[in-house]
C-alpha cells in the first residue's frame with residue numbers, strides 16, 4: 001500500500017497503549033527487512049532516514065526504494081525524516097514523498113524553535129505529511145552533531161505545553177534523560193517528567209535513544225505515553241557484525257548474496273524483536289482503518 005502519514009499511526013498507538021518502532025535504514029536491504037519484519041508480525045512500522053543517509057544516497061533513490069517496498073506490502077509504513085535541521089532538506093522531503101518529517105530546532109531558544117517548527121508544520125500539513133518537533137536537547141551523537149552533558153537539558157514542561165498547544169504535531173520529542181548511542185551506565189530516565197509532559201501536551205511522545213534501554217524502562221515509557229521509539233545504534237551494530245561474523249565463520253565463501261542473506265536475516269530478527277517488545281504486533285488492521 002502507499003506510504004502513510006505518521007499522524008493517524010501514532011494517534012492510534014497512543015490510544016491503544018503501544019509504541020511504533022522507528023528504524024534508521026542504511027540501504028535498500030535494511031528498508032526491505034524493516035517492512036518484511038512488520039509484515040510477518042502484521043504491524044505498522046516507521047522507516048526514518050537521517051540527513052546523513054539522504055546526503056549519501058540522495059532523496060530520489062530513498063523515496064523510490066521505499067515507495068516500491070511499501071507498495072508491495074499490505075502493512076502501513078511511514079517514511080519519516082529523522083532530526084531535520086536544514087529547511088531546504090525538509091522541504092525537499094515533503095515535496096518528494098516522505099510522509100512525515102522531523103524539524104529539530106531544539107538548539108535554538110524557545111521562540112525561535114517555535115517559529116521554525118511552525119513553518120514546517122504549515123508546509124507539511126498542507127501536503128498531508130506528519131511532523132515531529134523537539135524541545136530540549138537530547139544527549140549524545142546524532143549524525144555528526146554532538147550534544148554534551150553540559151549542553152543537554154531536560155525539557156521544561158511549561159514550554160512543552162505551550163509548544164504543543166501552538167503546533168498540531170504528530171509526535172513530540174522531549175529530552176527526558178535518554179541519549180543517542182550506547183549507554184555507558186544506567187540512563188537516568190525522568191519518568192515523572194514523561195508523565196507530566198504527556199498529561200499536559202496530550203501529544204504522542206517520540207522516545208529517542210531507544211537502543212540499550214532495559215525492557216522495564218521501555219514498558220514504563222510506553223505506559224506513560226511514548227508512542228514512537230527510535231532504534232538506530234542497535235542496527236548499526238547488527239548491520240556490520242552480521243556481515244563480519246559470516247565471513248569469519250565461512251572464510252572461503254565468496255558468494256556475496258549469501259553474505260547479504262545472512263545480514264538481511266539478522267536485521268529482520270532485530271526489527272521483529274523490537275516491534276514485538278513495543279507492542280506493535282497485530283496492530284496493522286486497526287491502523288489501516290484509521291489511515292484509510
Ligand SMILES: [Zn+2]
Nearest residue numbers: 142180208209
Ligand atoms: Zn534522535
